[in-house]
């Protein structure tokens with residue numbers, strides 16, 4: 193039997209429907225329904241009602257009668273789609289507080305990595321951690337995410353860097369994805385090509401190992417259908433990254449890349465290989481924007497990494513004006529982005545880059561869904577997943593104005609109210 197629930201009335205519903213996929217968005221393009229409500233059928237939005245229709249529907253519903261229930265919401269509530277965090281490294285063990293202190297004392301991220309800190313120090317701790325410990329850590333981080341209003345979270349491997357440990361982390365993600373509904377839906381990505389582990393002599397050798405030993409098992413066990421690589425000085429050069437990604441693509445994987453964080457070259461690879469998104473882009477300029485535009489690549493910016501490294505933000509305003517689809521993600525990781533709070537980061541980036549409310553919200557809802565190639569969420573619309581969140585305020589402008597301090601107090605994930 194289909195479980196039907198009528199939810200509302202909401203002071204405002206921001207549907208994020210009918211917005212452009214790319215380029216600037218004006219606030220007056222937002223569809224805002226005042227006093228309306230939602231009909232949920234199992235996991236799906238069955239109807240979005242305007243006030244008049246909602247008041248009519250409501251008469252037919254009695255709380256918990258038969259197969260229908262009516263869920264009356266708190267007085268002032270603004271409903272938006274559940275947030276989507278399309279770039280995180282949330283599965284790791286240990287802390288990098290010492291790296292952070294060293295950076296603040298003047299050492300650079302790349303220098304610390306060369307001297308034994310950095311990504312490889314997290315790899316050591318993650319290899320030592322058991323499946324059970326990693327599962328608990330990821331679960332707790334997932335709870336933090338859901339409280340911020342995130343209902344879908346991408347999670348990358350990349351702190352295992354050998355067959356056993358890359359599979360261990362991806363199996364934890366799969367296991368948690370299948371067993372929990374209290375945390376966001378997890379979307380796994382294989383980032384075995386994060387950096388070269390010490391056991392390999394050359395970068396080519398390691399990338400061949402990923403292609404021959406790791407990716408076939410990931411495919412067989414359906415652990416992920418996405419492949420990422422860190423294109424950067426100290427990680428992988430654009431030339432060998434392109435060859436690696438072309439082969440991964442031929443194997444059936446969707447492609448995303450870490451591009452232009454400190455130096456350029458990654459955007460060009462992303463465009464050539466037809467990546468869905470290029471993420472970071474702090475070093476990108478007009479040349480890179482036009483490459484991304486020609487390649488139809490989504491530009492994902494990661495303000496949390498800029499905050500963690502104390503560096504400038506990616507030029508999101510100029511990217512939008514160049515006609516790109518801009519997405520904002522938290523990049524939650526122990527090295528450069530330990531905060532992991534997408535709401536604070538989006539609000540602060542929006543103020544810094546002069547993004548309209550519509551552009552900022554779109555970058556963590558409907559456009560973020562596109563970065564994960566998911567066409568069933570990110571918009572409040574019939575047929576879409578009933579993933580939505582409500583903030584205790586009477587006007588949507590209060591959400592980013594409060595810069596992350598105002599939290600959603602009602603969260604539905606796949607039709608179930610979980611907070």
Ligand SMILES: N=CN[C@@H](CCC(=O)O)C(=O)O
Pocket residue numbers: 281310311314422450453497523525526527528529
């Ligand atoms: N840049 C590469 N990867 C992460 C940092 C990982 C780490 O330092 O542990 C990022 O996206 O910022």
